[in-house]
Amino acid sequence: MSEFVPGADDPQRAHPGPGCPSGADHDREVPDVDLLTPLKIRGERLRNRIAMSPMCQYCAENGMANDWHLVHLGSRAVGGAALVMVEATAVTAAGRISPLDMGLWTDDHAEPLARIARFIASQGAVPAIQLAHAGRKASCEVPWRGGAPLRPEEGGWSPVAGPSPVPFDEGSPTPEPLDPQGIHEITDAFAAAALRAVSAGFRVLEIHAAHGYLLHEFLSPLSNERTDQYGGSLENRLRLTLEVAERLRKRMPDSMPLFVRISATDWVDGGWDVEQSVVLCRQLKNRGVDLIDVSSGALTPKARIPVARGYQVPLARKIREEAQIATGAVGLITEAPHANEIITGGDADLVLLGREMLREPYWALKAQHELGEEPVWPTQYGYAVKRRTK
Numbered sequence: 001m002s003e004f005v006p007g008a009d010d011p012q013r014a015h016p017g018p019g020c021p022s023g024a025d026h027d028r029e030v031p032d033v034d035l036l037t038p039l040k041i042r043g044e045r046l047r048n049r050i051a052m053s054p055m056c057q058y059c060a061e062n063g064m065a066n067d068w069h070l071v072h073l074g075s076r077a078v079g080g081a082a083l084v085m086v087e088a089t090a091v092t093a094a095g096r097i098s099p100l101d102m103g104l105w106t107d108d109h110a111e112p113l114a115r116i117a118r119f120i121a122s123q124g125a126v127p128a129i130q131l132a133h134a135g136r137k138a139s140c141e142v143p144w145r146g147g148a149p150l151r152p153e154e155g156g157w158s159p160v161a162g163p164s165p166v167p168f169d170e171g172s173p174t175p176e177p178l179d180p181q182g183i184h185e186i187t188d189a190f191a192a193a194a195l196r197a198v199s200a201g202f203r204v205l206e207i208h209a210a211h212g213y214l215l216h217e218f219l220s221p222l223s224n225e226r227t228d229q230y231g232g233s234l235e236n237r238l239r240l241t242l243e244v245a246e247r248l249r250k251r252m253p254d255s256m257p258l259f260v261r262i263s264a265t266d267w268v269d270g271g272w273d274v275e276q277s278v279v280l281c282r283q284l285k286n287r288g289v290d291l292i293d294v295s296s297g298a299l300t301p302k303a304r305i306p307v308a309r310g311y312q313v314p315l316a317r318k319i320r321e322e323a324q325i326a327t328g329a330v331g332l333i334t335e336a337p338h339a340n341e342i343i344t345g346g347d348a349d350l351v352l353l354g355r356e357m358l359r360e361p362y363w364a365l366k367a368q369h370e371l372g373e374e375p376v377w378p379t380q381y382g383y384a385v386k387r388r389t390k
């Protein structure tokens with residue numbers, strides 16, 4: 001049963017702007033859109049181009065979402081983001097980064113997530129969820145306790161899965177290479193979790209193929225040393241990610257957008273790079289993927305990453321231009337004018353914010369104000385915040 005939320009589904013919050021170009025406007029040199037222009041992708045209409053990036057909260061018990069997740073995600077929907085993405089949600093129990101990760105490996109997991117999706121949607125935002133398998137980076141302590149690999153006697157599990165017996169780092173467990181049956185089970189698990197997510201009311205799905213987790217491990221020659229049809233050539237290394245995307249697309253309603261987050265480069269010579277990413281993204285597009293959420297790194301601790309303001313934006317631009325697919329830009333984007341330039345300059349179609357939205361849940365409302373528009377407050381706040389008493 002859905003709970004009563006006064007002011008929910010306020011049409012002004014859901015549809016503040018007049019225009020609504022689709023995500024397919026990437027072929028224009030300088031799109032006639034800005035950060036506050038709605039974005040149409042398949043049957044979904046995002047009220048602006050500001051999204052909350054998926055961020056693990058490490059506080060789910062046995063994979064179950066709880067009130068923390070409702071308030072954490074719900075606040076950003078109240079705060080004006082157009083799309084709110086649930087953190088990396090494990091498609092199998094063994095695919096969790098930590099024992100406290102969110103999961104969706106049984107039907108029971110869908111129930112508390114449905115409440116969250118409902119609330120996000122009631123605030124005019126689109127509920128999205130990222131589906132993930134941590135691969136060789138599974139079974140770790142939560143980051144605020146150091147993030148080290150956990151042995152079974154410490155609450156972890158063994159073995160962790162990967163493409164090849166190549167550990168992430170010294171002291172990391174050696175992953176057990178997935179056999180063909182294991183690979184099949186992984187694609188099945190992604191497909192089953194996707195169906196549960198759809199039935200829970202999520203309206204965008206994102207496949208996590210970034211940050212050194214399982215799918216990225218298959219993509220990168222640094223972690224994939226297989227000699228079967230899932231390793232070696234670029235075509236073979238792409239296979240698992242493409243199969244997962246294909247399975248999801250077939251299970252999802254046609255009107256529902258599918259995103260894929262990639263690490264566009266490993267930032268290591270001889271590793272996965274942006275040229276290979278362009279090839280992957282062209283093939284993802286052919287399989288019905290709508291947007292590439294362009295992150296980078298985290299496959300190997302040896303990477304030298306040139307971290308700076310908006311440092312991943314050029315990767316989003318290159319993929320947008322060369323694979324002719326809509327992209328999301330993420331990474332050290334904190335200011336509204338900068339986010340706006342990313343859209344007006346044609347670098348990306350969507351801007352995702354991570355840490356800055358942790359600092360400021362109302363970032364999107366403030367961006368509206370800063371960019372010269374009247375913020376579209378929730379009904380419950382709108383009349384009050386406009387009335388100044390001093």
Ligand SMILES: Cc1cc2nc3c(=O)[nH]c(=O)nc-3n(C[C@H](O)[C@H](O)[C@H](O)COP(=O)(O)O)c2cc1C
Binds near residue numbers: 054087088130208353
């Ligand atoms: C606490 C935290 C948890 C994160 N969890 C995820 C996750 O679940 N999935 C993911 O793809 N990225 C995750 N990330 C990366 C963010 O989504 C984002 O890409 C990154 O923080 C860079 O953006 P920012 O500079 O705006 O924070 C996480 C980042 C943080 C800070």
